[in-house]
Amino acid sequence: MANLLLARYLSGESASVWRDLAALGPVARMELYYADAVAVASETMKRARHNVELIVPRLETLGYEFNGYSPVFEPADASAAENLDEFEREIGGPLPLSLRYWYQHVGSVNWMGWHEALNPKNGPYCGDPLVIGPYRQAAEEAEKWCDGLPGAFDLWIAPDALHKNNTSGGSPYAMRIPDPSADAGLLYEWSTDTLVSYLRRSFEWGGFPEWKGNSAYPTKEIDYLKEGLLAL
Amino acid sequence: MPLAISTVRHNLDAVIEQLTALGYKFDALNVSEKADWALEVRLDHAIAFVREKRGKKTSLQTALNDPDLSWIAEENIILPQRFYPHPQAPGILRRDPKAPAKIKAFETQTGLRVHKSLREWFVQCGAVDLSGSQPFLNPEHRFQALRIAPFEACAAGLSGSLLPLFPADPGCWKVDVATGALEDGRDVLDAVDQSLWWAGLAGWAQVGDAPERELAFVRRKLEGVK
Numbered sequence: 195m196a197n198l199l200l201a202r203y204l205s206g207e208s209a210s211v212w213r214d215l216a217a218l219g220p221v222a223r224m225e226l227y228y229a230d231a232v233a234v235a236s237e238t239m240k241r242a243r244h245n246v247e248l249i250v251p252r253l254e255t256l257g258y259e260f261n262g263y264s265p266v267f268e269p270a271d272a273s274a275a276e277n278l279d280e281f282e283r284e285i286g287g288p289l290p291l292s293l294r295y296w297y298q299h300v301g302s303v304n305w306m307g308w309h310e311a312l313n314p315k316n317g318p319y320c321g322d323p324l325v326i327g328p329y330r331q332a333a334e335e336a337e338k339w340c341d342g343l344p345g346a347f348d349l350w351i352a353p354d355a356l357h358k359n360n361t362s363g364g365s366p367y368a369m370r371i372p373d374p375s376a377d378a379g380l381l382y383e384w385s386t387d388t389l390v391s392y393l394r395r396s397f398e399w400g401g402f403p404e405w406k407g408n409s410a411y412p413t414k415e416i417d418y419l420k421e422g423l424l425a426l
Numbered sequence: 427m428p429l430a431i432s433t434v435r436h437n438l439d440a441v442i443e444q445l446t447a448l449g450y451k452f453d454a455l456n457v458s459e460k461a462d463w464a465l466e467v468r469l470d471h472a473i474a475f476v477r478e479k480r481g482k483k484t485s486l487q488t489a490l491n492d493p494d495l496s497w498i499a500e501e502n503i504i505l506p507q508r509f510y511p512h513p514q515a516p517g518i519l520r521r522d523p524k525a526p527a528k529i530k531a532f533e534t535q536t537g538l539r540v541h542k543s544l545r546e547w548f549v550q551c552g553a554v555d556l557s558g559s560q561p562f563l564n565p566e567h568r569f570q571a572l573r574i575a576p577f578e579a580c581a582a583g584l585s586g587s588l589l590p591l592f593p594a595d596p597g598c599w600k601v602d603v604a605t606g607a608l609e610d611g612r613d614v615l616d617a618v619d620q621s622l623w624w625a626g627l628a629g630w631a632q633v634g635d636a637p638e639r640e641l642a643f644v645r646r647k648l649e650g651v652k
Contacts, residue, residue: 196639198639213561214561214562214565215561217560217561218449218561219449220449221447221448221449224447224448226448226639226640226643
């Protein structure tokens with residue numbers, strides 16, 4: 195069966211394809227759509243990986259001071275798919291395709307840290323640097339708060355924008371799993387985006403999405419970080 | 427020669443089943459109801475009465491079909507959605523067991539004879555509303571889906587010998603009561619079945635970018651060759 199959604203995605207309709215996939219809900223897993231949905235998720239997260247690999251050395255060039263709480267970028271390895279299969283079995287259901295293929299193709303990132311323009315210490319602005327923590331660690335954290343897994347629970351994948359800036363804030367960004375949808379809400383993120391739309395916005399702002407809509411954004415640094423990134 | 431009503435009914439059920447499988451969001455199942463507390467209390471007491479009479483484990487559906495609850499149909503009460511798929515519950519398809527009597531009364535009152543196709547539709551199928559959305563089949567309600575109101579609502583809109591099939595919509599199909607033909611000459615059952623070929627979204631027949639993948643999925647369960 196032709197991958198109609200992938201064809202649309204490749205022709206540039208990325209946002210509308212993901213909107214349609216998200217609207218399908220669990221139906222994205224039916225035979226009619228599944229291969230196509232996986233192809234789109236896979237392509238999207240390969241682009242995300244490309245973007246991450248471009249941004250990390252650029253941040254280093256800019257003298258960005260990573261907080262070092264966890265690796266700046268821990269790439270997914272060859273066993274990622276197998277490990278994710280096992281994780282999905284353990285939690286009693288699938289991850290949304292977007293999250294699954296993020297972990298399968300990208301891995302985890304932690305760009306929390308300081309930079310005089312991008313994320314100034316004690317400054318009035320926080321750029322919400324991209325963080326997607328390792329799922330195993332996140333699940334272990336969630337297990338402490340739930341009565342054991344499996345069962346639907348919130349997988350905490352990143353601190354909220356304020357905590358990223360070492361300030362008291364709200365609940366961590368999370369995704370409720372298991373969830374058979376292609377994409378799902380990124381809970382406790384102010385714009386109530388899905389994961390893919392959050393990532394899209396993040397890369398459009400060089401990994402610092404909170405600068406969107408702020409006329410005082412650090413133009414030189416953001417333009418440098420986002421140069422040559424692929425659209426999600 | 428018009429289609430057999432059994433084919434139309436089969437195809438209607440098949441389209442509803444396939445649309446449901448595709449995650450189609452039926453508007454009829456997505457209405458927030460205003461609670462009618464007087465009705466709720468009346469129903470609770472009546473159902474409790476039937477269970478007292480027939481046994482505590484009497485199912486809700488059995489209780490609703492008990493002669494002591496015949497007032498639901500007699501008073502033409504539309505039950506809250508939680509009673510779906512009881513015939514008096516709102517929803518996508520609602521067959522009216524009183525349709526033959528209503529048609530007879532209509533014929534007596536108007537002096538018109540209701541054509542076989544039309545009669546069969548209202549007796550075997552009833553009211554249908556396939557309005558809804560799905561990202562590919564009907565994105566953002568692009569097309570008006572097949573919908574036919576209950577017989578009494580159609581009858582209330584009678585103009586001459588023309589019966590509007592969804593009076594709330596001025597552009598709805600109008601059928602000649604005596605011939606069962608729409609204004610374009612098609613038999614009403616043929617028209618319904620042709621609409622079902624397009625998953626109840628006949629607008630796709632007029633445009634070139636129909637979602638063939640989804641339509642093929644729906645059509646695989648349809649009877650009859652188009």
